[in-house]
Amino acid sequence: MVVEFEAELWLWQARRPESWTFVSLPADASEEIRELTGGQARGFGSVRVRVTVGGSVWTTSIFPGSAQAGYVLPVKRAVRKAEALDTGDTVSVTVELVDF
Numbered sequence: 001m002v003v004e005f006e007a008e009l010w011l012w013q014a015r016r017p018e019s020w021t022f023v024s025l026p027a028d029a030s031e032e033i034r035e036l037t038g039g040q041a042r043g044f045g046s047v048r049v050r051v052t053v054g055g056s057v058w059t060t061s062i063f064p065g066s067a068q069a070g071y072v073l074p075v076k077r078a079v080r081k082a083e084a085l086d087t088g089d090t091v092s093v094t095v096e097l098v099d100f
Contacts (some may be wrong), residue, residue: 002095047097051073
């Protein structure tokens with residue numbers, strides 16, 4: 001399964017802003033991922049994914065959002081720096097489930 005979307009980068013206020021920046025996956029894609037994975041999630045409900053943002057590609061996990069119904073994707077500092085991204089920027093993201 002591959003999901004392509006645009007979303008705004010936001011900070012998780014419970015942690016240091018320079019290390020915990022996220023984008024939220026669309027609700028419909030999150031629901032489809034939940035149905036597809038059928039309880040096969042890893043720790044903390046995470047799902048392994050391959051992500052593309054601009055020219056950066058990496059493997060990570062998406063996590064259920066605590067305040068939202070959908071999944072959230074952490075965007076690491078190295079990617080934000082390589083792609084010249086900052087909090088509040090809208091970014092084009094491709095997420096591909098791995099191990100399914």
